[in-house]
Amino acid sequence: MAPSHTSVFTPMAAKLPPEITESGLKAILADVEDNRVATPVGKGQSGLETVVADAQSHGIPLSIVVIPGNPGHDSNLRDLATEVGKQQHGTVVVLSDDWVGTYSDSISRVTLEWAEDAAKSKQGNSVEAARIFVGRLEEPESVSWTAITLVLLAITVLATGGLYWVKARRAREELTPAVAAGRPGDADR
Known part of the structure; x- marks a missing residue:
């Protein structure tokens, strides 16, 4: 039978300084x-x-x-x-x-x-x-974590909105030449 091993990383109990009874x-x-x-x-x-x-x-x-x-x-x-x-x-x-x-x-x-x-x-x-x-x-807290969080949130919202705007613009540009060229079947849409 193999010996069982206990963890060597058992937490120590809280201890007061030795001179404090x-x-x-x-x-x-x-x-x-x-x-x-x-x-x-x-x-x-x-x-x-x-x-x-x-x-x-x-x-x-x-x-x-x-x-x-x-x-x-x-x-x-x-x-x-x-x-x-x-x-x-x-x-x-x-x-x-x-x-x-x-x-x-x-x-x-x-x-x-x-x-x-x-x-x-x-x-x-x-x-x-x-x-x-x-x-x-x-000392006043030098870092305002609330302000940092709000700035990061604003950047995320602006980046998401900007990507949406770019995709919508590209979709319109791709659609515009097809309509202008008068492809057959485009007028039926």
């Missing part, structure tokens, strides 16, 4: 509930509160969590952001020394990752990373 997660949630910012003691609390207030003034319900060091995998930060987002709602950014993880119930993953990329590798300067992240979220 269940009680640690509860403490983070309580800290975020208080002022939408959870940081280790003395880690830029007031600066991050200012960033949160700025984001909220631009319509972004933001929560910021800072964890010291870097976890085993950067995806742990996204998992932590998702856990906080389930309770807090809005947009959550989790910052470590060099990595960023995010969750949002209103901002697309593409936009979040674009903002994350700019905020990475700030050597633990969480206030600077948060400002960069929010700055990216506040």
Whole structure:
């Protein structure tokens, strides 16, 4: 009997950073509930509160969590952001020394990752990373997909109409010489 093989690409379960225990997660949630910012003691609390207030003034319900060091995998930060987002709602950014993880119930993953990329590798300067992240979220969308879709639709309609007009014109031109030549049987039509 041949051995059975399971897939080597089994998805991993969501994991919080190794240093975040269940009680640690509860403490983070309580800290975020208080002022939408959870940081280790003395880690830029007031600066991050200012960033949160700025984001909220631009319509972004933001929560910021800072964890010291870097976890085993950067995806742990996204998992932590998702856990906080389930309770807090809005947009959550989790910052470590060099990595960023995010969750949002209103901002697309593409936009979040674009903002994350700019905020990475700030050597633990969480206030600077948060400002960069929010700055990216506040930028107006440079590409209007609605406008692009409408332009492409208009081009398609014009091309279709133009092809119809060309075919109709050719058909008339082919018919006109036959009528002018007075072919037998043409008058009967």
